[in-house]
Amino acid sequence: MSNSTETKQALLASPLIRQYGGIVISLIILCLVFSSISPRFLAFNNFMNIMQQVAVIAVAAYGMTYVxxxxxxxxxxxxxxxxxxxxxxxxxxxxxGFAPTVLITLAAGAIMGGLNGVLS
Known part of the structure; x- marks a missing residue:
């Protein structure tokens, strides 16, 4: 019995739980509140919409992580x-069209990034 209690205390005292436990609990509470307000909150279409909205920011965040x-x-x-x-x-x-727009955008981004790199 004391072994089980020690394991629970060690788990709660771990740095990972102390650092991210509040964030995870808050996220779970927010999901429960929003799903009780709107039954469509946890729907697949809403999840896909959120993923599409976050895609550009996520790609930039991955790149910035390496920097x-x-x-x-x-x-x-x-x-x-x-x-x-x-x-x-x-x-x-x-x-x-779509392809020229993508190429123009990539070229503009590369030029601005290169200019920024030279100036800073």
Missing amino acids: ILLGDIDLSVGSIIAVAGMVAAQAFSMGF
């Missing part, structure tokens, strides 16, 4: 993503 792990920091990534989005919208509204 930070290498000891650098670059705060201009968000602004370059925003300008690249505006370039894409402008190119698409000017009548360019």
Whole structure:
């Protein structure tokens, strides 16, 4: 019996639980509250919508993770993503097709990133 109690205390005292336990519990509580307010909250379509909305931010976050792990920091990534989005919208509204718009956007992002790298 004391062995079981010691195991529970060791689990609760672990640094991982202390650091992220509150966040996980808060997330679970939020999911329960929102699912009780709207039955469509936990639906598959809502989950896919959230994943589509987060995709660009997640890709930028993965890239920034490597930059930070290498000891650098670059705060201009968000602004370059925003300008690249505006370039894409402008190119698409000017009548360019999907493939040329993607190429123009990638080129604009690369040019802005290169210019930013040279200046900083």
